Amino acid sequence: MxxxxxxxxxxxxxxxxxxxxxxxxxxxxxxxxxxxxxxxxxxxxxxxxxxxxxxxxxxxxxxxxxxxxxxxxxxxxxxxxxxxxxxxxxxxxxxxxxxxxxxxxxxxxxxxxxxxxxxxxxxxxxxxxxxGADGGIIVAGTGSVGYSYAGGRGRSFGGHGFPVGDNGSGAWLGLRALQSALLAVDRLGPETRLLDAVEAQLGTTGLGLVDSMAGARSREYGALAPLVLECADAGDAVAVAIVKDGADYLTRLARKLLAAGVPALSMLGGLAPRILPWMAADVRDRMVEPRAxxxxxxxxxxxxxxxxxxxx
Amino acid sequence: MxxxxxxxxxxxxxxxxxxxxxxxxxxxxxxxxxxxxxxxxxxxxxxxxxxxxxxxxxxxxxxxxxxxxxxxxxxxxxxxxxxxxxxxxxxxxxxxxxxxxxxxxxxxxxxxxxxxxxxxxxxxxxxxxxxGADGGIIVAGTGSVGYSYAGGRGRSFGGHGFPVGDNGSGAWLGLRALQSALLAVDRLGPETRLLDAVEAQLGTTGLGLVDSMAGARSREYGALAPLVLECADAGDAVAVAIVKDGADYLTRLARKLLAAGVPALSMLGGLAPRILPWMAADVRDRMVEPRAxxxxxxxxxxxxxxxxxxxx
CATH class of the missing domain: 3.30.420.40 (ATPase, nucleotide binding domain)
Known part of the structure; x- marks a missing residue:
């Protein structure tokens, strides 16, 4: 009652x-x-x-x-x-x-x-x-994009979609992983742990990878991204080069946001916690946890x- | 009569x-x-x-x-x-x-x-x-692939299609051109003549490039390849890096063919005469004009x- x-x-x-x-x-x-x-x-x-x-x-x-x-x-x-x-x-x-x-x-x-x-x-x-305060975000998920909100004005940076943009995103890392794996299959590129990792995840070997990913879109490529980070953490030179390349882009994106006048940055998206440690210290120092x-x-x-x- | x-x-x-x-x-x-x-x-x-x-x-x-x-x-x-x-x-x-x-x-x-x-x-x-004699070919057109015929046996090298393979091909060069142009638009990558060149060819500017190439396939990307070679010939550092990367891959492909036992190589495809000068001297020395x-x-x-x- x-x-x-x-x-x-x-x-x-x-x-x-x-x-x-x-x-x-x-x-x-x-x-x-x-x-x-x-x-x-x-x-x-x-x-x-x-x-x-x-x-x-x-x-x-x-x-x-x-x-x-x-x-x-x-x-x-x-x-x-x-x-x-x-x-x-x-x-x-x-x-x-x-x-x-x-x-x-x-x-x-x-x-x-x-x-x-x-x-x-x-x-x-x-x-x-x-x-609701001024700030910037970098979304690093299947795609990637930066956004600043300062002085009542919002601005977008980067993005543009896969495969022409979205550098440093999951789809971008995944495509690079598959390309590197195929170069290793053909012995036209360096050996890499990525080959074993991609083969294991896709349940096929060698040129079967081509059929397995035929017509794949950004989501399927993004599903390969964690493998790149795992292999990079394990010291694989090819994976390290890919992750560094992506993280360097995200670092430049972060500097653009800071230059747009935001006091702090947050990383969002599934890839954020994994790729943040690879970004430059000056932008990592400006990162805060997202509030909501x-x-x-x-x-x-x-x-x-x-x-x-x-x-x- | x-x-x-x-x-x-x-x-x-x-x-x-x-x-x-x-x-x-x-x-x-x-x-x-x-x-x-x-x-x-x-x-x-x-x-x-x-x-x-x-x-x-x-x-x-x-x-x-x-x-x-x-x-x-x-x-x-x-x-x-x-x-x-x-x-x-x-x-x-x-x-x-x-x-x-x-x-x-x-x-x-x-x-x-x-x-x-x-x-x-x-x-x-x-x-x-x-x-009909033993020999190898590299096709560098919209796609790229190598093939050797020696001792009655034919073998294919590389290929695998765009965007996962076909390195050094027209589509591969064209995608890199568009990516570089967009990085220049966003000032997230170095300035490059490629931006002006791609804008002029597609009849649009800045982020209009994204719409213009939305859903583009290998053929449309391949149509941008001549711009990369022109800008590289003009000394543009970004274009030079792309062409060198592609030509280095084709050089590795050529060495694979020679290692498979062929006495001579020919380059075929619309890109062949333009990218051949960027390839390494040791493989250029083994190139012959296709007979037919x-x-x-x-x-x-x-x-x-x-x-x-x-x-x-």
Whole structure:
């Protein structure tokens, strides 16, 4: 009984808070899912929710549906009325909205929220990592990219996708691993532990590696990246050269971010803890642990974007 | 009148020659067309013909049709009876027959010829380049591969396709050019003339290069290769490093071929004359001009393969 009364009391406070325009929703939209985070005016967490994919580049309508679905689910989880959807001040980070066409189409959306502030996925990741303060991030996962947020301005560095860019990324390391393994098979390049490692992981030998990776995309190449780091740690000269080359690029990327005026950097992505030790000391000295994830960054976007009901 | 009489006389000689089993047809089958070359027992050219694509890997039935069509056309051009199709001793080089499945399917073919000797496209290119004698070739075009023919045995070196292999090829040079241009755009790599050159060729600037080459395949990358050689000739340090890297690989490939026992090498492919000067002197000293094309090599295959009616 007390629990029920408590819930009603809490719900009552929230309903009135919402009427004051003080319900904020952060949305971290990605290609596999859409995470939402509902907070009150003090930033206290009310509910989290997960809905389907929200990739505005690949499927604009689907992304909109997932965003609304995640918002409705967050309200329901918090015990709030679905009618409060129109009171939500939303900050959302979506991959692809750096592309003018995608951003333009999203701006046309007659969304059901009180306000929608839209940024890229990497922007909210940067806000989350530095608690909304100025800072820079380097994402080293399947791909690689740098981002700085300073003086209210966000800037992207590097990236451009595999195989033309994304140096130092998992896909980039993995392709180099396969190339080196094949050179070793043909005895047209130096012997390397990478050959045994790649053969073991792919379950084939010699030129069977070619068939095994025929038509492979960045994700499959990225799956070979840990082997490069393991072989480099074991002292294999070919692997060391690859990792150093990638880490040197990420070091240059980090220096660019620092030159853009950020006080500190964070490394994100699955490769981050493994490749960071290979980067130069001057940039490692400026690294801090990320404070929170992109969904928290999206909330910061929602809360810092002012009371205007217009979209960013 | 004399011309007509002469033609009849020639036709009569040929008809009887064919009855002796001395009509040989060389077929150079490729992805865009199928070239046929009909010769008599002395190797004298009787007719040439061109039919549709003959890529046994992509379209086995189409390859068979093109081969028969080119043979019929060669007989017609030589003024010979279509009924002589069954007297032709055919040597054919087709891309893809190094793949066991493709070779197996081709062997099942109840072909209409007296004999069919089947080899890879690169094997007949090697026979053509060295007049059927022992020798090695390096193909440096959109892709790269080495091949040796010595003591009756052919062996392939390198290759494996873009982007995992084909080092030193046009596609390999072109990808490196684009990567270097983007690093220069981002000021994450050294300045290079390659940026201006690639921008001019693709008709765009800066990060427009990324969109312009999105999803590009080996052929589009290969189209950038001449820029790398031009910039290298002009002394651009980035381009020089790329070309040297590619030429060093091709030098190692050439040494492998020489170690396999061939007395001389030929370079084939559109990139050959441009990258040869960058290769090491010891292998350049062993280079000879190719004597003839792959279609002539196919004739040599047909003529050297003996009288047996079975397929090779």
């Amino acid at each position: 007390r629990e029920s009364a408590s819930t009603e009391q809490e719900g009552g406070r929230l309903q009135s808070a919402a009427v004051d325009g003080s319900l904020f929703l952060g949305i971290d939209g990605g290609g596999s899912k859409c995470k939402a985070r509902l907070v009150d005016a003090r930033g206290e967490l009310l509910a989290e929710a997960v809905a389907g994919p929200a990739n505005a580049f690949q499927n604009q309508a689907g992304a909109r549906e997932s965003m609304v679905a995640s918002a409705r689910q967050a309200l329901a989880t918090a015990g709030l009325s679905p009618g409060l959807l129109g009171q939500l001040r939303v900050g959302a980070g979506l991959a692809g909205v750096n592309i003018p066409r995608v951003a333009g189409e999203m701006r046309q959306w007659q969304h059901p929220f009180a306000a929608l502030h839209l940024e890229t996925d990497i922007h909210i990741a940067c806000l989350g990592a530095h608690g 994830g992109a969904d928290v960054g999206a909330v910061q976007l929602a809360m810092s974007a002012g009371a205007g009901v217009d979209q960013a | 004399r011309e007509s009489a002469s033609t009849e006389q020639e036709g009569g000689r040929l008809q009887s020659a064919a009855v002796d089993g001395s009509l040989f047809l060389g077929i150079d089958g490729g992805g865009s067309k199928c070239k046929a070359r009909l010769v008599d027992a002395r190797g004298e050219l009787l007719a040439e013909a061109v039919a549709g694509p003959a890529n046994a890997f992509q379209n086995q039935a189409g390859a068979r049709e093109s081969m028969v069509a080119s043979a019929r056309q060669a007989l017609a051009t030589a003024g010979l009876s279509p009924g002589l199709l069954g007297q032709l001793r055919v040597g054919a080089g087709l891309a893809g027959v190094n793949i066991p499945r493709v070779a197996g399917e081709m062997r099942q073919w109840q072909h209409p010829f007296a004999a069919l000797h089947l080899e890879t496209d690169i094997h007949i290119a090697c026979l053509g380049a060295h007049g 094309g792959a279609d002539v090599g196919a004739v040599q295959l047909a003529m050297s393969a003996g009288a047996g009616v079975d397929q090779a």
